Amino acid sequence: xxxxxxxxxxxxxxxxxxxxxxxxxxxxxxxxxxxxxxxxxxxxxxxxxxxxxxxxxxxxxxxxxxxxxxxxxxxxxxxxxxxxxxxxxxxxxxxxxxxxxxxxxxxxxxxxxxxxxxxxxxxxxxxxxxxxxxxxxxxxxxxxxxxxxxxxxxxxxxxxxxxxxxxxxxxxxxxxxxxxxxxxxxxxxxxxxxxxxxxxxxxxxxxxxxxxxxxxxxxxxxxxxxxxxxxxxxxxxxxxxxxxxxxxxxxxxxxxxxxxxxxxxxxxxxxxxxxxxxxxxxxxxxxxxxxxxxxxxxxxxxxxxxxxxxxxxxxxxxxxxxxxxxxxxxxxxxxxxxxxxxxxxxxxxxxxxxxxxxxxxxxxxxxxxxxxxxxxxx
Amino acid sequence: xxxxxxxxxxxxxxxxxxxxxxxxxxxxxxxxxxxxxxxxxxxxxxxxxxxxxxxxxxxxxxxxxxxxxxxxxxxxxxxxxxxxxxxxxxxxxxxxxxxxxxxxxxxxxxxxxxxxxxxxxxxxxxxxxxxxxxxxxxxxxxxxxxxxxxxxxxxxxxxxxxxxxxxxxxxxxxxxxxxxxxxxxxxxxxxxxxxxxxxxxxxxxxxxxxxxxxxxxxxxxxxxxxxxxxxxxxxxxxxxxxxxxxxxxxxxxxxxxxxxxxxxxxxxxxxxxxxxxxxxxxxxxxxxxx
Numbered sequence: 110x111x112x113x114x115x116x117x118x119x120x121x122x123x124x125x126x127x128x129x130x131x132x133x134x135x136x137x138x139x140x141x142x143x144x145x146x147x148x149x150x151x152x153x154x155x156x157x158x159x160x161x162x163x164x165x166x167x168x169x170x171x172x173x174x175x176x177x178x179x180x181x182x183x184x185x186x187x188x189x190x191x192x193x194x195x196x197x198x199x200x201x202x203x204x205x206x207x208x209x210x211x212x213x214x215x216x217x218x219x220x221x222x223x224x225x226x227x228x229x230x231x232x233x234x235x236x237x238x239x240x241x242x243x244x245x246x247x248x249x250x251x252x253x254x255x256x257x258x259x260x261x262x263x264x265x266x267x268x269x270x271x272x273x274x275x276x277x278x279x280x281x282x283x284x285x286x287x288x289x290x291x292x293x294x295x296x297x298x299x300x301x302x303x304x305x306x307x308x309x310x311x312x313x314x315x316x317x318x319x320x321x322x323x324x325x326x327x328x329x330x331x332x333x334x335x336x337x338x339x340x341x342x343x344x345x346x347x348x349x350x351x352x353x354x355x356x357x358x359x360x361x362x363x364x365x366x367x368x369x370x371x372x373x374x375x376x377x378x379x380x381x382x383x384x385x386x387x388x389x390x391x392x393x394x395x396x397x398x399x400x401x402x403x404x405x406x407x408x409x410x411x412x413x414x415x416x417x418x419x420x421x422x423x424x425x426x427x428x429x430x431x432x433x434x435x436x437x438x439x440x441x442x443x444x445x446x447x448x449x450x451x452x453x454x455x456x457x458x459x460x461x462x463x464x465x466x467x468x469x470x471x472x473x474x475x476x477x478x479x480x481x482x483x484x485x486x487x
Numbered sequence: 488x489x490x491x492x493x494x495x496x497x498x499x500x501x502x503x504x505x506x507x508x509x510x511x512x513x514x515x516x517x518x519x520x521x522x523x524x525x526x527x528x529x530x531x532x533x534x535x536x537x538x539x540x541x542x543x544x545x546x547x548x549x550x551x552x553x554x555x556x557x558x559x560x561x562x563x564x565x566x567x568x569x570x571x572x573x574x575x576x577x578x579x580x581x582x583x584x585x586x587x588x589x590x591x592x593x594x595x596x597x598x599x600x601x602x603x604x605x606x607x608x609x610x611x612x613x614x615x616x617x618x619x620x621x622x623x624x625x626x627x628x629x630x631x632x633x634x635x636x637x638x639x640x641x642x643x644x645x646x647x648x649x650x651x652x653x654x655x656x657x658x659x660x661x662x663x664x665x666x667x668x669x670x671x672x673x674x675x676x677x678x679x680x681x682x683x684x685x686x687x688x689x690x691x692x693x694x695x696x697x698x699x700x701x702x703x704x705x706x707x708x709x710x711x712x713x714x715x716x717x718x719x720x721x722x723x724x725x726x727x728x729x730x731x732x733x734x735x736x737x738x739x740x741x742x743x744x745x746x747x748x749x750x751x752x753x754x755x756x757x758x759x760x761x762x763x764x765x766x767x768x769x770x771x772x773x774x775x776x777x
Binding site for chain 1: 490493494496497500501504602603604605606613615622624693696697698700702703706707738739741742746747749750
């Protein structure tokens with residue numbers, strides 16, 4: 110009797126290890142804390158996609174097991190969790206780092222231990238210089254500047270004013286835009302800033318409007334600042350094109366600024382934001398609408414660009430794991446680097462030995478706010 | 488476009504918000520010498536409760552009233568549950584309790600409401616009023632008007648009513664106040680209710696301009712506190728003048744010097760004033776009796 114049971118147990122264990130082999134995927138995201146607006150949709154997206162994938166048979170018949178930690182936006186915690194993911198949980202790949210700070214903490218570790226890592230944060234320094242095991246999905250703020258300046262150039266604009274938030278996002282993009290402005294023959298004649306919690310930016314905007322020769326105004330920023338700037342811009346009746354950044358590419362921005370004040374504002378955004386109005390022959394149409402519908406049903410909140418970054422990271426990882434056909438981190442990394450033409454919600458990814466972002470400017474769509482909604486310019 | 492006038496309008500708009508927050512500090516300070524660092528959270532609650540009540544279909548005036556009443560109740564609860572049990576503790580300990588309360592209220596709001604930014608519709612539309620080449624939004628007039636009304640009401644309360652004088656007496660000497668028949672516990676409860684209500688009113692009026700989310704309280708409390716210190720802690724006139732001055736410093740610095748330094752300049756001016764007049768512009772000279 111006892112022998113039979115042991116035997117049955119052994120057989121079961123054997124069966125389990127063959128039929129239910131699993132791929133361990135780790136994630137450290139900022140689901141709470143100051144960066145929760147990034148990490149919260151990212152975490153919900155990953156959980157939703159893993160469930161969906163396993164219900165459809167997993168990768169090559171193996172289930173994906175997701176170990177997700179909430180680092181609260183704290184780089185120290187992110188480092189601790191990354192260590193735990195690699196050493197205790199035995200993951201073969203990591204997605205995460207909602208912010209540049211947490212990403213940097215994880216990247217050093219992942220690269221050192223040889224675990225493929227896809228970051229969801231913006232800074233260009235994550236993939237430049239290229240590190241063997243570190244990839245990322247969001248476009249950089251430098252690309253946003255380039256996209257905006259391309260549009261300005263097309264409008265014949267050469268002299269602009271900038272008003273930037275002093276938070277990390279605003280300051281970083283301000284620096285990047287000033288850096289690339291010369292490449293597009295654009296002169297920044299006025300350069301103002303505001304604090305992230307400020308309630309009135311009319312003094313700065315008055316100075317910009319009174320500067321000679323200004324043809325357009327650019328506002329790199331995030332959160333409430335751009336909404337206040339947009340409202341003040343309308344209040345002062347400034348009759349120049351206003352450009353916002355991809356940091357406010359969400360419907361919430363139109364609500365906060367008010368549809369009247371936001372009318373005519375231009376900004377670079379992803380296909381995900383205008384999924385419904387994409388033409389049917391757009392390569393991203395299917396991916397964007399499918400993810401948008403699934404996320405909004407599951408989470409009960411509007412889809413955001415940030416959740417899209419997690420969607421793309423997961424799609425890249427699944428694609429690489431499928432092609433690698435093994436759970437060896439080195440094989441997965443090699444497959445990841447060989448990714449070519451993978452269509453995500455943010456853009457179409459083609460990685461190479463020298464490019465671990467894999468997006469070009471076509472990933473951004475230049476959008477204009479018309480009648481309280483989005484419309485594509487190009 | 489007239490620059491100076493526009494800078495002044497901007498300064499008055501922002502300054503009136505600071506003044507409203509600063510006015511909220513005065514009552515609790517007058518009743519107990521305690522600087523209530525949860526004051527910013529009262530402002531946030533005023534805005535958040537109004538936003539959510541309004542979204543649930545309650546008309547704006549009623550939603551605002553509900554927010555003021557609920558926040559006042561939360562103020563009373565804070566006093567009963569956290570401040571009263573610590574009666575007899577040094578003022579510094581009670582100030583630290585209010586910091587704890589502020590963190591608690593922020594965390595709870597994050598869970599009960601959400602982490603998004605919200606805005607209320609302006610009370611009288613968004614069409615800017617043009618005066619001499621500059622513009623001001625009607626909502627700014629609401630905030631400035633609100634600050635003036637609260638100031639006059641507080642000034643009358645502290646100088647013309649028995650209850651107001653009882654609040655001052657409680658702060659001056661709790662034991663002596665009890666000896667002349669003042670119910671000091673009721674006075675403390677009243678002062679928290681009133682402070683919270685004023686904070687909530689500030690939140691309701693300012694939200695169409697400043698926007699609101701669960702974490703706006705800290706920054707507002709800091710500016711309001713600075714304004715109150717500049718004007719003289721505990722004096723409604725000081726709170727009003729201090730708030731408006733702080734707003735004007737910031738706007739003029741942003742306009743004429745550099746927007747990079749506007750907060751630094753504002754705080755340097757405050758430090759300079761406090762260095763020359765440690766009690767603030769209108770602060771009472773404190774005389775310690777031995």
